[in-house]
Amino acid sequence: MKTYATLREIQHDLQQGILSTQDLVRHHLENIKEKAHLNAFLSVYDDEALMRAKEIDKKIKAGKGGKLAGLVVGLKDVLAYEDHPLQASSKVLNGFISQFNGTAVQRLLDEDAVIIGRQNCDEFAMGSSNENSAFGPVLNDADNTRVPGGSSGGSAVAVQADMCRVSLGSDTGGSVRQPAAFCGIIGLKPTYSRISRFGLIAYGSSFDCIGIFGKSIEDVALVLEVIAGPDESDSTVSQRAVPSYSNELTKANGKGYKVAYVREIDESTGLQSEIKDSIQKKIKEIKEAGHTVEVIDFPLQEYVLPTYYILATAEASSNLSRYDGVRYGYRSPQVNDLSSLYKKSRSEGFGKEVQRRILLGTFVLSASYYDAYYTKAQKVRRLIRDKTKAILQRYDFIVMPITPTTAFKLGEHTDNPLEMYLADLFSVQANVAGVPAIAVPCGVDNKGLPIGLQVIADDFEESKLLHFSNSLLN
Amino acid sequence: MKIDRALLDKIAHLSRLEFDEKDAEKMMKDMSAIVDWVEKLKEVDTENVEPLTTMSHEINVLREDEVKEHLSHERALKNAPKKDSDYFRVPKVLE
Numbered sequence: 001m002k003t004y005a006t007l008r009e010i011q012h013d014l015q016q017g018i019l020s021t022q023d024l025v026r027h028h029l030e031n032i033k034e035k036a037h038l039n040a041f042l043s044v045y046d047d048e049a050l051m052r053a054k055e056i057d058k059k060i061k062a063g064k065g066g067k068l069a070g071l072v073v074g075l076k077d078v079l080a081y082e083d084h085p086l087q088a089s090s091k092v093l094n095g096f097i098s099q100f101n102g103t104a105v106q107r108l109l110d111e112d113a114v115i116i117g118r119q120n121c122d123e124f125a126m127g128s129s130n131e132n133s134a135f136g137p138v139l140n141d142a143d144n145t146r147v148p149g150g151s152s153g154g155s156a157v158a159v160q161a162d163m164c165r166v167s168l169g170s171d172t173g174g175s176v177r178q179p180a181a182f183c184g185i186i187g188l189k190p191t192y193s194r195i196s197r198f199g200l201i202a203y204g205s206s207f208d209c210i211g212i213f214g215k216s217i218e219d220v221a222l223v224l225e226v227i228a229g230p231d232e233s234d235s236t237v238s239q240r241a242v243p244s245y246s247n248e249l250t251k252a253n254g255k256g257y258k259v260a261y262v263r264e265i266d267e268s269t270g271l272q273s274e275i276k277d278s279i280q281k282k283i284k285e286i287k288e289a290g291h292t293v294e295v296i297d298f299p300l301q302e303y304v305l306p307t308y309y310i311l312a313t314a315e316a317s318s319n320l321s322r323y324d325g326v327r328y329g330y331r332s333p334q335v336n337d338l339s340s341l342y343k344k345s346r347s348e349g350f351g352k353e354v355q356r357r358i359l360l361g362t363f364v365l366s367a368s369y370y371d372a373y374y375t376k377a378q379k380v381r382r383l384i385r386d387k388t389k390a391i392l393q394r395y396d397f398i399v400m401p402i403t404p405t406t407a408f409k410l411g412e413h414t415d416n417p418l419e420m421y422l423a424d425l426f427s428v429q430a431n432v433a434g435v436p437a438i439a440v441p442c443g444v445d446n447k448g449l450p451i452g453l454q455v456i457a458d459d460f461e462e463s464k465l466l467h468f469s470n471s472l473l474n
Numbered sequence: 475m476k477i478d479r480a481l482l483d484k485i486a487h488l489s490r491l492e493f494d495e496k497d498a499e500k501m502m503k504d505m506s507a508i509v510d511w512v513e514k515l516k517e518v519d520t521e522n523v524e525p526l527t528t529m530s531h532e533i534n535v536l537r538e539d540e541v542k543e544h545l546s547h548e549r550a551l552k553n554a555p556k557k558d559s560d561y562f563r564v565p566k567v568l569e
Contacts, residue, residue, distance in 0.1 A: 097553060100545065307515065328553035335565060338564055342490040343491060355491055359482075363509070366484075366485065376520065379520035
């Protein structure tokens with residue numbers, strides 16, 4: 001099949017009758033079959049997707065196709081799709097069938113997207129390599145001995161290997177941008193609260209964002225404008241009107257942007273030299289395109305990751321208390337009273353990283369340590385947010401790497417949780433501050449492994465962020 | 475800070491988790507290292523800084539208080555590991 005750069009091109013050929021949605025679904029299903037060893041999908045809805053494609057082809061013929069007609073989407077295993085399995089890649093939700101559609105999923109369906117399957121991820125979105133899944137690791141299609149990143153590893157690989165056109169993932173500390181960088185594709189984390197979280201399995205509720213993977217900025221912009229916006233099922237979601245992001249992309253922008261680059265990151269010893277070089281090269285191109293780039297200081301840089309781990313684990317320990325073996329999911333067969341039902345079901349059902357984060361979160365929230373850790377981290381979070389916002393008052397964007405290294409080997413960091421946490425070193429700032437950020441491809445290292453560039457913008461500046469990102473890729 | 479067995483057992487109980495000897499050793503080691511690492515925040519001067527407690531830009535966005543069925547009884551019970559026609563079933567709590 002012809003390679004299409006954008007959904008718009010696909011829709012053009014669908015209108016002309018030289019392509020059908022069924023052709024597209026068949027094409028992706030073939031790739032899923034051929035690349036089954038990557039372990040990106042936990043469920044493939046083949047017959048159902050083909051049937052739905054047939055319905056959508058009829059609608060297109062009748063001139064009634066929705067905005068996303070022809071779009072084949074995969075869903076990370078944290079998004080509720082009615083009457084389909086959902087288990088956050090965890091044994092604790094074995095056999096769980098979603099009883100409703102999440103808001104983002106419903107909005108995709110309403111605009112005639114086809115959902116092709118459910119994608120592997122780190123258990124409860126906790127991890128940076130997709131090695132914490134009850135269903136085994138996902139492999140990077142660029143090099144099968146390496147991880148795809150995490151936690152939305154399956155979703156990134158599915159787009160990388162053309163198993164679907166777009167994936168929805170979730171980004172709590174970098175879980176969309178980091179795997180996008182490792183797989184050489186685009187990954188957007190919008191502003192916190194831009195997309196309703198209804199029907200997204202909760203991890204750290206003050207950080208969690210649904211994010212979008214794709215190969216074209218235009219596709220990502222179109223999906224964002226469909227799924228973002230007010231929702232009566234999420235009282236925290238932004239009430240701001242949703243711009244037509246895809247139309248705004250083509251609007252000419254006369255003035256050069258002001259871009260900031262953080263000195264502390266450049267001086268960071270853990271940063272792989274080829275990533276540093278490739279970003280410097282990109283910065284040169286940005287300057288040549290008529291934008292200004294200035295080096296700035298962000299002395300709080302080294303405190304961002306510890307702040308994230310205190311607050312996100314605290315929220316996780318509370319959110320994951322619902323998995324108790326009573327109302328849904330796994331119940332241990334070894335129980336004789338209610339207390340052992342809780343303890344055995346949770347200890348047998350959750351993987352070790354999830355248990356570690358629940359313990360850490362419970363520790364920082366416990367009476368004796370609450371002020372020293374939890375309240376302290378909330379205060380530092382305010383400083384990080386204020387400082388980040390102050391930079392974004394003076395500059396349109398902050399650019400930085402997404403990851404300290406390119407994709408690492410399977411098993412390389414699995415014994416040491418702290419080493420694994422450092423994979424999120426540069427991605428968490430956007431989640432701690434709540435601002436939007438994107439990963440865009442920025443060359444490859446000496447081994448041919450993808451490098452990602454991160455661009456961060458101020459709250460609700462997705463239009464500008466997407467416009468600038470698009471110019472970086474063209 | 476060292477997380478010892480007594481502290482681990484206390485947190486584990488609050489979390490409704492339990493660990494055998496081998497897992498407990500590894501958990502104490504990992505948690506002690508992580509807690510030492512996050513203690514870095516003590517270096518930051520937060521005098522007169524209010525904790526940031528919400529990230530949403532919205533205040534009290536409420537929907538109309540209408541009686542609606544969000545999930546039917548049948549659907550709510552569908553994923554239960556043990557149930558009867560109306561209720562989730564658990565081991566006896568009171569003798």
